[in-house]
Amino acid sequence: MSEHGQIHADIHTLTGPYAANALSAGELRNFERHLTACSACAQETVELRETAARLAQATAIRPPQGFREQVLAKVATVRQLPPAVARSLIPLRRPNSRAWLTRLTLGAAASLTVVTVSLAMVTVQLQGRMALMQQTNGEIAAVLTASDAQMVKANATTAGTGAAVLSRSQGRMAFLAEGLPQPEKGQHYKLWLIHGDNVRSAGILSPGIGQEMKLRLIDLGDADRLAITLEPFGESAYPTTLPMLQMALSV
Amino acid sequence: MSSWNFPAQPDDPIQLEELLPLVAKGEISAFEDMYERVAAPVLGIIQRVLRDPAQSEEVAQEVLVELWRTASRFEAVRGSAMTWVLTIAHRRAVDRVRSAQSASDREVRAGRQAVNREYDEVAEQVETSLEAEQVRRCLGSLTEIQRESVTLAYYGGYSYREVAELLSLPLGTVKTRLRDGLIRLRDCLGVTR
Numbered sequence: 281m282s283e284h285g286q287i288h289a290d291i292h293t294l295t296g297p298y299a300a301n302a303l304s305a306g307e308l309r310n311f312e313r314h315l316t317a318c319s320a321c322a323q324e325t326v327e328l329r330e331t332a333a334r335l336a337q338a339t340a341i342r343p344p345q346g347f348r349e350q351v352l353a354k355v356a357t358v359r360q361l362p363p364a365v366a367r368s369l370i371p372l373r374r375p376n377s378r379a380w381l382t383r384l385t386l387g388a389a390a391s392l393t394v395v396t397v398s399l400a401m402v403t404v405q406l407q408g409r410m411a412l413m414q415q416t417n418g419e420i421a422a423v424l425t426a427s428d429a430q431m432v433k434a435n436a437t438t439a440g441t442g443a444a445v446l447s448r449s450q451g452r453m454a455f456l457a458e459g460l461p462q463p464e465k466g467q468h469y470k471l472w473l474i475h476g477d478n479v480r481s482a483g484i485l486s487p488g489i490g491q492e493m494k495l496r497l498i499d500l501g502d503a504d505r506l507a508i509t510l511e512p513f514g515e516s517a518y519p520t521t522l523p524m525l526q527m528a529l530s531v
Numbered sequence: 532m533s534s535w536n537f538p539a540q541p542d543d544p545i546q547l548e549e550l551l552p553l554v555a556k557g558e559i560s561a562f563e564d565m566y567e568r569v570a571a572p573v574l575g576i577i578q579r580v581l582r583d584p585a586q587s588e589e590v591a592q593e594v595l596v597e598l599w600r601t602a603s604r605f606e607a608v609r610g611s612a613m614t615w616v617l618t619i620a621h622r623r624a625v626d627r628v629r630s631a632q633s634a635s636d637r638e639v640r641a642g643r644q645a646v647n648r649e650y651d652e653v654a655e656q657v658e659t660s661l662e663a664e665q666v667r668r669c670l671g672s673l674t675e676i677q678r679e680s681v682t683l684a685y686y687g688g689y690s691y692r693e694v695a696e697l698l699s700l701p702l703g704t705v706k707t708r709l710r711d712g713l714i715r716l717r718d719c720l721g722v723t724r
Contacts, residue, residue: 296710297691300684331717333614338666339575363603
C-alpha cells in the first residue's frame with residue numbers, strides 16, 4: 281500500500297472481516313489506514329457494520345435481576361469523556377448517502393450539498409463554493425456517486441492538502457486542493473497527470489475562495505499519478521519545478 | 532414472546548440517536564432510557580460470543596459503563612446509534628476471547644464442532660422476536676460457506692484466519708465469502724441507512 285492509500289483489490293475485501301471484528305490487530309491498523317483513503321471501502325464498512333449489528337440484535341436476551349442496578353451504580357462513579365474536538369479524517373459519507381446522492385443528482389441546488397458533504401469528509405472546506413459548482417455539479421455528482429468512486433488524499437510538501445474522488449468507470453475525477461501557499465507574482469499552480477514516463481498537463485489550479493483552489497473535474501485517461509508544481513505564467517508543456525504535491529491514483 | 536426487545540417501538544418515539552447527546556451531557560434519565568433499549572442486545576451478543584453467563588454479564592456491564600463514558604464520541608455520520616453500541620459490545624466480547632486465548636492458547640481445532648452449532652442456535656431463537664426470525668431467514672438464504680463464515684466470525688468471535696482453519700479453506704476464500712455473505716445479508720435485511 282502506498283503512502284497515500286493506493287487501493288489494493290485485496291485489502292478492499294477486508295471490509296467483511298473488519299465489520300465482523302475478525303481482523304488481527306496488525307491487519308486492523310492497516311485496514312483503518314486504508315479506510316482513510318478509500319471512501320468506497322468506508323461506505324461499505326458502514327453498511328456491513330450496520331448489517332452485523334442486526335445479527336447482534338437478533339441475540340437479545342433479558343438481563344438478570346439486579347443487573348440494571350449494578351450498571352447504574354457503576355455509572356454514577358464514572359466521569360464522562362469530553363467530546364472529541366478534532367474532526368475525523370475518515371472519509372465517510374452519510375450511511376444512506378448512496379441512494380441519497382443518486383436521488384439528488386437531478387436537482388442542481390441539491391447536488392451542491394452532495395459535493396459539500398462528500399468532500400468535506402477529507403476536511404476540505406467547501407463553503408462558499410456553490411455558485412462555482414452550479415454548472416458542473418451534475419457531472420461531479422456522477423463521479424462521486426459512481427459505484428467505483430474512491431477517494432485519495434495527499435499533503436503538499438509545503439502546506440495544504442489535495443483530495444480527489446475518482447471513478448475509473450466514469451473516467452474522471454473531482455480534484456480539490458486547499459491551503460496551498462500563495463504563489464509568487466507571475467507564477468501559478470499547474471496540475472499534471474502521469475502515466476509511467478508520460479506527463480500531460482491537466483491545466484491550472486485557479487484560486488477559489490479563501491484557502492481553496494477551484495474544484496476541478498479532470499479526465500483521468502490512463503493516469504496513475506497526479507502532481508502539482510509551481511510554474512511561471514505561460515505555456516509549459518512539461519513541469520519545470522519539483523512537485524510540491526503528488527498523489528497515487530488508485531487502480 | 533414479549534415486546535421487551537422492542538421498547539423503542541411506536542409508543543416511544545425518541546430515537547437512540549437523540550438520547551446519546553443527552554447521555555453525553557450526563558443526564559442519568561437519558562442513560563436509563565438508553566439502557567432499556569440496548570441492554571438486551573448488548574448482553575445477548577456478548578453471551579453469544581463468550582457463552583459463559585457470568586463472564587458475559589461482567590463484560591456487558593463494562594460495555595454499558597463505556598457507553599456512558601464515551602457517549603460524546605458517537606458520530607451519527609458513521610452509522611446508527613444501535614450499530615455504534617453493538618459494535619462496541621461485539622468488539623469487547625471478541626477482545627475478551629482473544630486475550631483469554633493468548634493466555635490459555637485455545638486450540639482452534641476445539642472449535643471445529645462449533646461450525647454447525649452457530650447456525651442452529653440462531654434457528655433455536657426463532658421464537659424470541661421478529662428481528663431474530665428475519666435474521667434466521669436471511670442467514671438461510673446464504674450459501675453454506677458464506678453462512679459458516681459469517682456465523683463463525685461474528686457469533687463465534689473467531690478471526691477470519693481461524694475461520695479459514697476451521698473450514699479448511701484458503702484465507703482468500705473466507706475473506707471474500709465473509710464479505711459476500713454480509714453483503715447478501717445487508718440486502719436481505721434491507722439495511723439501507
